[in-house]
Amino acid sequence: MxxxxxxxxxxxxAASARRDRDDFSPPADPPDExxxxxxxxxxxxxxxxxxxxxRTNGFDHIDPDDFSALEGAMNGWLELYAxxxxxxxxxxxxxRKAAELLLETHNVRxxxxxxxxxxxxxx
Numbered sequence: 001m002x003x004x005x006x007x008x009x010x011x012x013x014a015a016s017a018r019r020d021r022d023d024f025s026p027p028a029d030p031p032d033e034x035x036x037x038x039x040x041x042x043x044x045x046x047x048x049x050x051x052x053x054x055r056t057n058g059f060d061h062i063d064p065d066d067f068s069a070l071e072g073a074m075n076g077w078l079e080l081y082a083x084x085x086x087x088x089x090x091x092x093x094x095x096r097k098a099a100e101l102l103l104e105t106h107n108v109r110x111x112x113x114x115x116x117x118x119x120x121x122x123x
Contacts, residue, residue: 002063006054010066010073013047017073020080030086031119039084040108043077048102048111051095071095082118089116 002010020043027035047070054060062070075091082089093115101111113119 001061002066003060006050006060006062007066009050010062010070013043013050014069014073017043017047017076021076024080024083026083026086030084032084036081036084037109039077039080040112044074044081044098044112045102045108047071047074047077048095048098052099052103055099067095074098078112078116081112082116085118087116087118089118091116 020039050070051062054062071094074095075093078091078093079089082091098111098115101114102108105111105114
């Protein structure tokens with residue numbers, strides 16, 4: 001069983017990702033870099049750090065349903081990030097891979113760019 005505090009955090013992140021998806025409308029003139037960075041900082045990064053915290057805080061167990069919800073939220077934010085650049089992707093990244101990359105780069109934008117290949121030609 002997932003620790004109740006961790007389960008609540010995951011539930012909040014999953015609900016936030018659903019709201020962000022439901023409220024999303026594509027930018028009229030992509031890219032919308034400010035909104036893309038918001039999805040990375042407030043969504044993607046928070047989901048990845050939730051996983052990292054669980055793994056480094058006594059290696060907390062995450063139930064399969066909670067794990068799926070957390071990973072789904074993270075991938076949803078990657079899709080919204082890409083959509084802000086005018087790309088329609090189906091993100092299917094493991095949260096472990098995202099965590100390793102984020103810990104290596106220390107930068108949500110760099111991690112998202114590597115995982116999604118968006119934007120294609122970043123300066």
